[in-house]
Amino acid sequence: MSKRGKQRRKLIVEALIEDHKGSWSESTERTVRSDSHRILEALVAEYGIEETIQAMNRQGFEGKAYSYLVKPMYAKARSRRPTSK
Numbered sequence: 001m002s003k004r005g006k007q008r009r010k011l012i013v014e015a016l017i018e019d020h021k022g023s024w025s026e027s028t029e030r031t032v033r034s035d036s037h038r039i040l041e042a043l044v045a046e047y048g049i050e051e052t053i054q055a056m057n058r059q060g061f062e063g064k065a066y067s068y069l070v071k072p073m074y075a076k077a078r079s080r081r082p083t084s085k
Contacts, residue, residue, distance in 0.1 A: 012036075044070065045077035 010018070013036045017029050024032070044052050052070050056063035063070075 041077045049074050
């Protein structure tokens with residue numbers, strides 16, 4: 001089994017929602033999920049491919065294994081970034 005398969009932890013957003021079960025409405029849970037994508041987009045665009053992969057490594061993930069996704073995410077996030085004024 002790969003290292004990726006061994007580290008099955010609950011996704012942070014799902015863990016956060018579980019922590020607030022009963023106090024957040026379904027609408028709030030949907031908003032949290034949506035906002036988490038916005039946060040991810042901003043971080044990947046800001047820090048780039050290599051730094052994102054290194055951050056994953058520091059968090060115990062095998063960052064290189066996710067480069068197939070980080071690279072196009074970075075390109076898409078950068079293309080959606082507002083231009084400087």
